[in-house]
Amino acid sequence: MTMTPAADTGSETVTTDPTPADSTPPAAARSTPIATRAPETRAREHSGPDAHQTDGHSVTLTGLRAFYGDSEAVRGVDLEFAPNRVTAMIGPSGCGKSTLVRCINRMHEEIPGARAEGKIELDDRDVYGSDVDVVAVRRSIGMVFQKPNPFPTMSIFDNVAAGVRLSGQRSSDLKGVVERSLRGAGLWDEVKDRLGSPGLGLSGGQQQRLCIARTIAVQPEVIIMDEPCSALDPVATLRVEELIAELKKRYTIILVTHNMQQAARIADKTAFMLTGEMVEFADTEKIFTNPDDSRTEDYVTGKFG
Amino acid sequence: MSVFVGISPRRKRTDQLARVGLLAATLVALVPLVLVVYTLVSKGIGAISLDFFTTDPSGRFLGDAGGIKSAIVGTILIVALATAIAVPMGIGVALYLVEYGKKSRFASVVRYFVDVMTGVPSIVFGLFIYIVLVLGGVAGGFAGWKGSIALGLLMLPVVTRSAEVVLLLVPDTLRETALALGSPRWRVITRVVLPTAAPGLVTGSLLAIARAAGETAPLLFTAFAVKATTYDLGGQMNSLPIQIFNDVRQAQDRLVERAWGAALTLVAMILVLTLVARLIQRRSLAT
Numbered sequence: 388m389t390m391t392p393a394a395d396t397g398s399e400t401v402t403t404d405p406t407p408a409d410s411t412p413p414a415a416a417r418s419t420p421i422a423t424r425a426p427e428t429r430a431r432e433h434s435g436p437d438a439h440q441t442d443g444h445s446v447t448l449t450g451l452r453a454f455y456g457d458s459e460a461v462r463g464v465d466l467e468f469a470p471n472r473v474t475a476m477i478g479p480s481g482c483g484k485s486t487l488v489r490c491i492n493r494m495h496e497e498i499p500g501a502r503a504e505g506k507i508e509l510d511d512r513d514v515y516g517s518d519v520d521v522v523a524v525r526r527s528i529g530m531v532f533q534k535p536n537p538f539p540t541m542s543i544f545d546n547v548a549a550g551v552r553l554s555g556q557r558s559s560d561l562k563g564v565v566e567r568s569l570r571g572a573g574l575w576d577e578v579k580d581r582l583g584s585p586g587l588g589l590s591g592g593q594q595q596r597l598c599i600a601r602t603i604a605v606q607p608e609v610i611i612m613d614e615p616c617s618a619l620d621p622v623a624t625l626r627v628e629e630l631i632a633e634l635k636k637r638y639t640i641i642l643v644t645h646n647m648q649q650a651a652r653i654a655d656k657t658a659f660m661l662t663g664e665m666v667e668f669a670d671t672e673k674i675f676t677n678p679d680d681s682r683t684e685d686y687v688t689g690k691f692g
Numbered sequence: 693m694s695v696f697v698g699i700s701p702r703r704k705r706t707d708q709l710a711r712v713g714l715l716a717a718t719l720v721a722l723v724p725l726v727l728v729v730y731t732l733v734s735k736g737i738g739a740i741s742l743d744f745f746t747t748d749p750s751g752r753f754l755g756d757a758g759g760i761k762s763a764i765v766g767t768i769l770i771v772a773l774a775t776a777i778a779v780p781m782g783i784g785v786a787l788y789l790v791e792y793g794k795k796s797r798f799a800s801v802v803r804y805f806v807d808v809m810t811g812v813p814s815i816v817f818g819l820f821i822y823i824v825l826v827l828g829g830v831a832g833g834f835a836g837w838k839g840s841i842a843l844g845l846l847m848l849p850v851v852t853r854s855a856e857v858v859l860l861l862v863p864d865t866l867r868e869t870a871l872a873l874g875s876p877r878w879r880v881i882t883r884v885v886l887p888t889a890a891p892g893l894v895t896g897s898l899l900a901i902a903r904a905a906g907e908t909a910p911l912l913f914t915a916f917a918v919k920a921t922t923y924d925l926g927g928q929m930n931s932l933p934i935q936i937f938n939d940v941r942q943a944q945d946r947l948v949e950r951a952w953g954a955a956l957t958l959v960a961m962i963l964v965l966t967l968v969a970r971l972i973q974r975r976s977l978a979t
Contacts, residue, residue: 522875525872532869540884553874553879553884555874555876555879601873
């Protein structure tokens with residue numbers, strides 16, 4: 388895969404800049420219980436994405452069912468998202484893939500009448516436990532949306548800082564966090580001279596990378612991307628895809644996509660869903676070359692869509 | 693094969709007739725507006741002078757009638773307190789309806805009553821406060837702050853309704869994004885929803901203020917009137933609408949002239965508020 392210079396800069400920063408003063412003991416970060424209101428998470432110095440350890444986190448779904456009122460959008464799915472891998476969710480519109488990923492960071496329940504059943508675990512922490520703070524879950528599991536959506540009232544800087552400020556974390560080095568996040572999103576060189584200008588003034592692709600920077604500023608463990616490129620042109624899409632390949636070194640990535648070429652290009656594993664059920668889950672290469680299920684074959688070869 | 697040239701004479705006639713009719717309706721609607729402004733300026737401008745704004749009504753039967761300083765001060769204070777009551781409360785109600793109540797039964801009931809309140813005549817609010825607070829003898833009789841409450845009640849539904857519309861315009865995707873970043877709901881509201889809606893909220897509030905500033909009836913029963921300038925909202929207070937109401941009923945030309953001057957002043961103040969509101973609105977549309 389080709390790397391643009393900006394993406395290279397990002398990766399270099401990541402690997403060469405763990406400020407010792409900021410670094411968090413990996414064990415403590417890893418075992419942060421999402422069940423409590425995570426006082427230690429808030430109290431600890433927020434040091435930006437680089438302090439994040441490279442050991443990944445896995446997400447395990449067991450018998451997940453999701454409903455909108457009476458209609459069942461996800462019908463009992465078992466799935467494991469492996470650490471530091473890109474897992475693509477593919478399937479026709481309305482198959483339940485977006486609903487499924489929105490259950491993982493508990494955004495599904497924000498829709499009136501929507502609910503989920505089953506078990507979702509981040510490593511060994513139950514996301515749907517009875518005493519779980521949903522806000523803490525969402526800090527651990529970041530999300531990038533389909534349409535780039537910078538906060539319209541905020542500058543570029545404030546948009547990234549909003550990732551920290553909105554989640555109630557404190558940082559003595561907000562500038563550093565913003566810079567590292569923007570570098571991490573491969574956007575720093577393009578915007579470093581105009582951090583004070585409105586986020587909406589950027590191009591669509593830049594806006595989406597701004598949104599990614601905002602997401603990683605919170606230091607999540609997992610990043611969900613719900614069709615992050617569907618509103619972008621091919622060049623911007625390529626940039627974001629390169630970025631995703633870079634981000635998986637530090638995060639577990641769950642990628643919903645309509646674009647099968649995209650899944651084939653960047654996903655390590657691919658899950659194919661149809662009418663709320665998981666039809667097949669395997670290595671991406673297998674899904675696209677030699678799937679077990681005939682429905683998968685029909686879909687990836689374009690017999691229906 | 694159809695021909696594309698030539699509009700039938702009948703269609704042409706109908707079109708012209710409709711245009712003329714609509715134009716005529718617009719002109720007729722403008723007539724009273726222009727007449728009001730013209731009368732106001734022509735009769736009121738004569739009363740305007742520096743003294744007019746810097747002296748209180750003298751109350752003398754002969755000689756200098758005095759100005760309207762106490763009325764201007766009173767109106768500003770009473771409306772300011774009414775704003776302090778109604779705007780936070782109205783925006784609060786709107787936030788509840790949009791962010792929490794949504795389509796619940798309780799929220800629909802609240803919405804319905806807010807609509808009903810919008811239609812309540814202002815004199816009813818005045819009477820209500822008169823009975824409860826003035827006749828009820830809460831902290832004495834007539835008082836400026838009681839007028840403020842009456843005006844605040846009048847403003848509340850206007851502020852609530854306009855704020856609700858503006859808050860609904862904030863895209864849900866922004867709320868979703870903020871929530872997904874791990875933001876508690878209250879911080880989504882204070883950091884994202886309110887700043888995004890701010891220009892609209894200010895505009896709606898200013899228009900509510902402009903509406904309340906011109907109300908006579910609620911003040912007649914509550915703040916009543918004194919001639920001297922007072923800054924004490926606990927006592928009786930003069931105000932522009934009451935000053936106009938009292939003066940215009942007098943037999944002396946100079947007092948009637950003062951009423952016109954006061955009316956012109958009031959309209960000018962409201963005009964300024966409305967212009968500011970429009971400016972803020974336009975700026976928010978531009979960005």
